[in-house]
Amino acid sequence: MDDPDAALMQAVAAGEPAAMQMLVARKLPRLLALAVRMLGDRVEAEDVAQETFLRIWRHAGSFRGERARLDTWAHRIALNLCYDRLRRRREQPMAEPPDAIDPALRPDEALSEACSARRVERALQALAPRQREAIVLVYYQDMTNRQAAELMDVSVDALESLLSRGRRALAAILKGDDQ
Template identity: 50%
Template structure:
């Protein structure tokens, strides 16, 4: 029981974070994290140390569960439902942060699934390129290519979302 408790306390926050970023739904993220932990517990007796890192395996399971849920969805979560506010800042800073978070969420939702996954694992899950590549089952070069394409696309999408209509080159 102590080992299970330690595993949950160490891994749950990152699994929840991955689920939230991929699914934009805290309840679904909790379901994914819980299912990942259950599968880990069930597979524990057959685990072979040294064959793969438990972190990589757990993130792969969570990622696959997220993909399954995304495939089953008929409609996307509206970026308006995502609210990220830092209460220590003033209202104008909060508004700007909320607008930036909303624009980023919209831009991330427009990325192809593999690019969004690469960005999520690398930036939001703070995985190294090696860990993210292993989690996605691709080479490091393929991951770096996905990241480069995703960054370029995000740059364009973010700049398009911050332009004032009718005025070229003017940003809000």
């Protein structure tokens, strides 16, 4: 398996802080974006990203590059942490759902764009978790269907089914918002 991060991961496993800093600089934006899309909460997503890197640092010596690429391993850690948080949310009912905030929006962006982005974020949060995971990995993390299926531990056909159901559900949710 050809992993462009293999040498960097070996340096992290050797306990080199500079290597870990470089790893964080390379991987943080995508892992943070993944967590924000899965959780709909920037603060929680930052916690997940931080915990992901702590786990990578602690378990770098046990990483086996012949079994998976670093990106796959890091995404799996982040997704597992997201699912842990989503499970805890279900166990603790809230009086009011939190406002979904898209951290990518800046004050100078057009109001209609901001409104659309918030609608899509809310719609993503309403999807079944596995459908949301598939959509986030393929459309927001730019993974191929094969990469996303491997990460989710499903067949490509199963992933495509999740994507199809997720797109239909998103369309129905967004259409319902218009009425």
